[in-house]
Amino acid sequence: MQNSLTRKPIEIKISTVVAVAVLLNEAVLEKLAIALKEMTGGTPDFFDDEFAIIDVENIAHESLDWAAIISLFKSCGLNAVAVRNAAEEQHASIRAHGLSIDVVTKAKPEIPEQANTPAKVEQAAARTPAPAPVSMPAAVEHIPAMIVDTPVRAGQRIYARGCDLIITASVNNGAEVIADGSIHIYAPLRGRALAGARGNTDARIFTTAMEAELVSIAGIYQTFDAGFPKLTPNQPVQIKLVGDSIEVSSLKSA
The missing domain is CATH 2.160.20.70 (Pectate Lyase C-like)
Structure with missing residues (x-):
C-alpha cells in the first residue's frame, strides 16, 4: 500500500526508440501504394509495427494527403510518427494529423578564405597579437561495444x-x-x-x-524471400x- 501512495501518477524516463526512415520521392498516392506493394509483396505485417519518420525533402513543396499516407503505411505495418524536411507552411497540417515535425540540423557550408597578398599578410601581422597557447582538446570518450x-x-x-x-x-x-x-x-x-x-x-x-x-x-x-546469394x-x-x-x-x- 505504501508503494501505491508514494508512486507518482506520471514518470518520465529516457527511452531509445528506433524508427524507420521512409524517403518519399513521389506525391501521388497510387504510385506510392504500388511501390509499397512491390516492396512488401502485399504482406500486411511486413514491417511488424515499426515506427516511421517520413522524409519529404525531395517533394517538400508538393501537397500531400497525410490521412491517406498514414493509412497506407499502416496497411503494411508502418506507424507514421513524424515528418522530416517538410516546408514550414505544411507544419500545421502535419501536426493536425497527429504527426510530429522532425527537425534536422544541417551543417552550414564553409566559406573559403580569400587568398592573402603579401601586403595584407603584413598588415594583419601588425595588428594581430600573438595567439595565446591553446590547450589540447580532451580525448573523445570511447564507447565500448x-x-x-x-x-x-x-x-x-x-x-x-x-x-x-x-x-x-x-x-x-x-x-x-x-x-x-x-x-x-x-x-x-x-x-x-x-x-x-x-x-x-x-x-x-x-x-x-x-x-x-x-x-x-x-x-x-x-x-x-527469393533465396540467399551463393556463398x-x-x-x-x-x-x-x-x-x-x-x-x-x-x-x-x-
Whole structure:
C-alpha cells in the first residue's frame, strides 16, 4: 500500500526508440501504394509495427494527403510518427494529423578564405597579437561495444546505441538486433540485423552463418524471400553497403 501512495501518477524516463526512415520521392498516392506493394509483396505485417519518420525533402513543396499516407503505411505495418524536411507552411497540417515535425540540423557550408597578398599578410601581422597557447582538446570518450552472450529469441529487440554490437550466440527468427555501428554475430543470423542505424554508411554486418530475414545498412535494406546469394561454404559472411545496394560476400581466409 505504501508503494501505491508514494508512486507518482506520471514518470518520465529516457527511452531509445528506433524508427524507420521512409524517403518519399513521389506525391501521388497510387504510385506510392504500388511501390509499397512491390516492396512488401502485399504482406500486411511486413514491417511488424515499426515506427516511421517520413522524409519529404525531395517533394517538400508538393501537397500531400497525410490521412491517406498514414493509412497506407499502416496497411503494411508502418506507424507514421513524424515528418522530416517538410516546408514550414505544411507544419500545421502535419501536426493536425497527429504527426510530429522532425527537425534536422544541417551543417552550414564553409566559406573559403580569400587568398592573402603579401601586403595584407603584413598588415594583419601588425595588428594581430600573438595567439595565446591553446590547450589540447580532451580525448573523445570511447564507447565500448555492447556484448551479448545469450541467444536473441523471437520477439526480442537489442539496440547498441552509439557503438558496435557483438553477439556470441544465435539471433533467432523473429528477433531484431540494431546498432549505430557495425554488428558482429559469431553464430547464425536468422532474424533481422540493422547496422548503421543513425546513417553510418561504413557500418557492416558480420556473421558466421547467413540465414537472415532482413539486413540493413544505414536504412537501406534487403530481404531474402527469393533465396540467399551463393556463398563460399563454411565461411563467415560480411554485409556492407556499395553505393545504394547491399552486398553480401564470404570472408575468405587470408
